[in-house]
Amino acid sequence: MHVARMFILKRVVSFGGIIVLPCTSLSACSLSACHRLRSTKRHSPYSSVDSERYSSLVKSVMKSRVTSQSPETLQAEDEHIYGPIVKAQLPSSRPDMRVPKTLHPFLHCEETVEAEELESGPPARISSKRGQDKSSIPSVTRILQQTLSPEQIFYLERWKKRMIAELGEDGFKEYTQNLFRQGKLFHSVLEDILMSGESWKNKSSLETPEYPPEIQGYMKSISHVLEDVSAVRAIESTVQHDTLNYMGIVDCVARYRGVLCVIDWKTSEKPKPFLSNTYDNPVQVAAYAGALNNDGNYKYQVQNGLIVVAYKDGTPAHAHQMSSELMLEYWKTWLLRLDEYTEQRSSASSAFSEKR
Template identity: 80%
Template sequence: MTRIANIDKSSVDRKSSPYSSVDSERYSSLVKSVMSSRVSSQTPETLQAEDDHIYGPVVKAQTPTRPEVREPKTLHPFLNCEETVDTEEPESGLPARISLNRGQGRSFVPSVTRILQQTLSPEQIFYLERWKRRMIAELGEEGFKEHSQNLFRQGKLLHSALEDILTSGAAWKDRDPSETPEYPPEVRGYLESISHVLEDVSAVRAIESTVQHGTLNYLGIVDCVARYRGVLCVIDWKTSDKPKPFLSNTYDNPVQVAAYAGALNNDGNYKYQVENGLIVVAYKDGSPAHAHQLSSEVMLEYWKTWLLRLEEFTEKRASHASSTLPENR
């Protein structure tokens, strides 16, 4: 009885199999036609041709290439060949401080800061706007406005304190702490932050002094021109809430310093040439400032970048001027 039951069960399974409804003769014929030797097998060449016909030719990816390095249309000299490069002896007398006077033909001369602001890359604009939105979300519109005003005020106070220190005639490392003037609380942390940098600053030649490039038609105000560890530099003092240990963290600051140096080198008010730069980033909490030195080679590269930004600014201004002219009637 058990055997009969098993046979009956397998018989039922075969009846319920999904293959039972397949036309075995037609299926056999299909298999034979595919496997028959009379059907020629395709070669790799014919397969490629068929694939190209159906899907189009294969487009091979090109080897990635470096982005093209742009060069200024006119490579204006960074140094003024008529002036001698700085000697080892510092100039005598007080540091130069040429005030910015928008009269005397300077009314329409753009500043370095304005040119850089109006030639920001789309990426720079994106991150700047994102930072602004985040700050407004945290502080509110009024809070962000007050925060920006405080940063501006602290920067002015720091520059004022540095002017007092660097024009006193005494080296920072030789100062008498008991005779050191009391500076505003807002800048004490910054001064502590840059104290180790000030120890290496000497032979100050200019403080908060205007420089102008007559040929390229722009101007700026240099924070300081002095020797840092014996090398004459255009020095730019910056404040930051976040650490900036690398030069790349300072964004357009190196371009700004190169622009100032190039203007100074071509300004008749200064009888020397400056080939090097220094960006000092001070921190309010007093942590040691980062001092980024720019060698003459690095300065030349940023000078080229500045010339490109200046060309872009000039083209934008010319385009805007032509679009606002009244139509001839």
């Protein structure tokens, strides 16, 4: 019996660290499993794909991935390349859950929302009276500029610093002056077209209009939008909200595809296919419309908005139409910005009084 036991021990087999007695029957399946434990890593099913043939596709997919960088990492990268951004503050990740102190109505209930009989005659153009008392009534533009969020300030200063690093101080100054000049010329030509009262379709079919070289691309860009604009009621006209104490100058009030809108014309060198790409422009349009609706110089109400982004290279402009529901949401945002501006003015006034 001792001999038999020794014989059995000698026949003990080890597979991959697993001890199997000889009396245990090993099936083909068990041996196969043990073999897999000791075999090399299985080859990928994609190993036979022609990688050179599809390399461009792989690179394009990898490049299109959304960046994981945050304002913090962007700031660290920029500081390494361009130096520290002194004035910038990192944006807060917490959403703004505030509500306006006074939810002033967007529409003036005593006025008629639609007044067809007022669509005849030349467009209104009310001049600004700010020169009489410039400090008492702030403009929509000033209020928005002074109530930018920390995130907006961060990206604006980052863009400015990168442009100065590329163009230099003088080059950047010249660049901004050219943008301002082109924008002013673009609005001037648009004003002449819309004030004429002639349909754009009829005008463009009779003769090919000639424009200054600086804005030819912009005019080509908005040509398809102008075909849908009709019944112009106001051009470069001042609107003022006496109750909320602010003013602005609307680019245009007209019908776009049959809907009465406050229209804002913008120029851009980069595509802005989404409304979110226009930053504070929707808030600006809502502020203009709210002022117009409460201004006694205008005998109608406007509930909708339109932001047209024209491109210098002639690419068809993006026309972002804002419904009445969307305008109400941006109106609430405007009231919050107005509250913030009022608080800033109050704090500055108190600080000045203490110093005196």
